[in-house]
């Protein structure tokens with residue numbers, strides 16, 4: 284990899300690694316020792332550094348806090364033959380840049396993004412869990428840093444990356460509620476961007492669905508409340524009469540990297556895959572005809588999350604039991620991706636990247652934080 288960016292590294296002398304119970308990893312709570320930080324000064328990215336994970340000092344007038352110029356990504360590292368590997372990290376770099384474009388934020392050079400992820404993961408490689416269904420979650424984010432309380436696009440930004448070991452996201456199959464009152468995104472909005480506001484607006488409907496006994500809401504399109512969009516932090520797949528159908532990404536839903544990978548894998552395995560508008564009425568119809576065979580969510584966090592039921596108004600669609608016999612498509616995808624990550628499947632598509640880097644970096648004295 285051609286490395287262009289000098290990075291300074293300040294290593295911690297007070298690693299928290301020994302305090303982590305790797306057999307009991309709640310999703311999102313445990314954070315590794317170091318983080319990567321780089322600043323945009325209005326013209327270029329400057330002062331790339333890796334330092335011990337620590338709090339930030341932010342002005343109350345920080346623009347991101349008020350007007351939401353804040354975007355993020357999510358990807359995972361695992362170990363293959365004892366070495367850290369990443370799954371399609373360049374796709375995250377590109378999606379970050381399309382989110383940045385939509386939110387009027389600067390582009391992050393793909394080479395810098397990749398170098399930063401690789402250096403950080405390499406440094407904190409002992410934080411990568413080796414237990415099955417566990418991995419090191421990597422969270423890149425970018426936010427405005429101008430101190431100014433008029434609505435405008437910030438000139439300065441910060442990009443940072445931190446990581447944390449995680450266990451399974453949804454331990455059980457999920458029950459979905461078809462949401463027809465609230466919507467997630469409309470055509471022309473920012474639904475396709477991975478921006479903070481999309482997630483903030485999804486919380487109230489999600490909390491209400493939880494209170495009513497469901498795990499997540501299934502979003503419908505904002506105009507007709509008819510076409511299935513996505514779920515929480517996952518894209519959706521349905522198997523109807525042997526065909527695999529996934530809602531088209533028409534600007535309102537996130538272009539999931541897992542989704543795209545699944546489409547490629549399924550086509551390669553000879554499945555018919557339809558990437559198109561799919562109405563909830565068509566799904567219910569297939570159910571009543573006995574043709575709705577599988578429904579699952581696809582995303583980095585959960586990889587595959589089986590759906591056990593879909594509730595649409597007063598209609599309850601109960602999906603087949605979750606086992607290899609009843610869920611062959613979802614199970615095959617999940618096993619394949621997990622095995623690919625561990626190096627147990629050949630990497631036909633060249634999706635896995637090692638964390639080796641010939642980084643130009645300066646190792647500073649160790650610091651206790």
Ligand SMILES: Cc1ncc(COP(=O)(O)O)c(C=O)c1O
Nearest residue numbers: 516517518537539540541582583
């Ligand atoms: C809203 C939303 N949809 C879908 C996904 C799945 O995307 P990916 O497979 O890239 O993780 C995510 C997770 O990033 C998400 O937040």
